[in-house]
Structures are given as C-alpha cells and as structure tokens.
Amino acid sequence: xxxxxxxxxxxxxxxxxxxxxxxxxxxxxxxxxxxxxxxxxxxxxxxxxxxxxxxxxxxxxxxxxxxxxxxxxxxxxxxxxxxxxxxxxxxx
Numbered sequence: 323x324x325x326x327x328x329x330x331x332x333x334x335x336x337x338x339x340x341x342x343x344x345x346x347x348x349x350x351x352x353x354x355x356x357x358x359x360x361x362x363x364x365x366x367x368x369x370x371x372x373x374x375x376x377x378x379x380x381x382x383x384x385x386x387x388x389x390x391x392x393x394x395x396x397x398x399x400x401x402x403x404x405x406x407x408x409x410x411x412x413x414x
Contacts, residue, residue: 366411373407 376382382395 369407369410373403376403 376399377396382399385392385394
C-alpha cells in the first residue's frame with residue numbers, strides 16, 4: 323500500500339515539474355511572438371513613412387524646370403507606391 327502512495331506522489335511531483343516547464347515555455351513563446359509582431363509593425367511603419375514622405379515632398383509636385391515643363395513625379399507614379407504599400411498590408 324505504501325508503495326502505491328509513493329508512486330502516486332512521484333507522479334504528482336513529475337506532473338508539477340512538467341507543468342512548471344510548460345508554463346515557462348509558454349511565457350517565452352508569448353514573448354518571442356510579441357517581439358516578432360513588433361518587428362512586423364516596425365517594417366510596416368517604415369514602409370508607410372517612406373510612401374508618405376514621397377507624397378509630402380514638394381519636389382514630387384514640380385512641373386517646371388526653368389523653361390521646361392515636366393510631368394510631376396506624383397503624376398508619373400500614379401499612386402503606385404501607395405498601392406504597393408497597401409498591397410503589402412493585405413499580404414501580411
């Protein structure tokens with residue numbers, strides 16, 4: 323009878339140790355996932371910042387170069403940079 327109780331206590335101890343290990347692994351996994359998500363968000367912010375700077379740059383709207391008339395860079399782009407950034411957002 324004592325042998326059965328001893329074995330049960332050993333099983334309980336093993337389960338407690340396994341549970342502690344799994345809890346620690348879970349915390350680490352959540353941390354790694356949040357770090358990954360943070361990197362993804364940083365990449366998105368950088369992409370959008372680049373696109374916004376392009377459209378915010380006054381030189382992108384220049385149509386005169388002295389006596390030459392040129393098509394504004396934003397007109398040539400036709401929103402492609404913004405479309406690419408939005409498409410990348412959909413694909414993530």
